Amino acid sequence: MKKIIMLLVSVFLSACQLQAQQAKQKRMLLLQIAALRTYVDYAAKGYKAVKSGLNFISDVKKGEVNLHSDYFTSLVSVNPKVKKYGRVAEIITLQIEIFKIYKNTLASLPQDDLFHGNELEYIERTFRRLVNSCDDNLDLLLLITTSTSLEMKDDERIERIDKLYEAAREDYSFCKKFSGEIKLLALSKAREKNDVKQAEVLLGL
Template identity: 45%
Template sequence: MAFNRSVMKKTGLFLVLLSIGINTINAQTFNEWFRQKETQKKYLLQQIAALQVYMGYLQKGYKIAKDGLHTISGFTKGELNLHTDYFNSLKTVNPSIKRYARVADIITLQVKIVQGYHSNYKQLCGTNALSGDELTYINEVFAKLLDDCAQTLDALITVTTDGKIAMKDDERLKRIDQLYADMQDKYSFSQSFSNDAKILAASRLREQTDIQTGRAWLGIQK
């Protein structure tokens, strides 16, 4: 039977990437990766717990306060060093920034990536349409993705924790927005990659069905 051309094209591209990935990435299962990444697991669990708190703020629509940090004062003309109190204030995170909606959004996307992986991988394994090497490659791709997500969460923790880094309120908000955009890209990739894998599995199943149908029409036994 003829297949939809766009599906075949997309499946072909995925197969090329799949073959490259299998040959270039060392085999490592998702569970093995998690055992080696205890720090990332800890951060993820912390952020999932924090999500419940942050989501409450989302419902109330908090506005970001504009007067959170002290202004520069007490400088003599030509003085190059910041006043000690002002510098220290830059290392204290304005509570309103911790309630910034994008913080919860970043965590939510991370949770969706993990949940989506578990759901899709279980579904793919159940089809018996992909080889062991192909499933291993999918594990490897998501292992790398989750490693990158952990780095994004590390950066989020740094920018929203007192004493970690000296930044103004607007700088912190800008950095959080950047981290949100980064996590959005990761989520979009996870969705696209999972869909490609499911399309490949579906095409394999159709091929198997076509072969079985053809054998039945011709009266050929397996």
């Protein structure tokens, strides 16, 4: 139960950090709150703590909770078996981690000043494709878990969620690997840059 509550707190903090983001990040914020609701359904004993956290967030960010309530209302009309499906929260968690890795990796590039021209364009283009793919998957997740207009049985909805979960895992794995490769290449470039400087000093250049 402690782990669940810690996870809930973590999701709340992530929601606060994304407050200033644009439309795509607002959808991610909405989905984080949806993940909270999923875990609340599983953790009845921890409900009071969660409720207190919600009240705190509501006080800090006036109006945000009203935005998320639209999601909760729409969940009422979908079979609880779908809305409580644990992988919904897992998908959201993976997407949040992808966004963090993407954001941190890109933020470090100008500071290091090691990538330029085609290399930098390739990195930005690759991350942009990944983030766009994640955004599409989040939109689809929202549709599957809220829309009653979709002519889908509950088992079909869960099957689609499973596919989105596998896609999220693949995207997360790629994101970590790609970011790791960038860091390794940056270290190599930094060493080369340092070697050149030392050689110039030795040669009196």
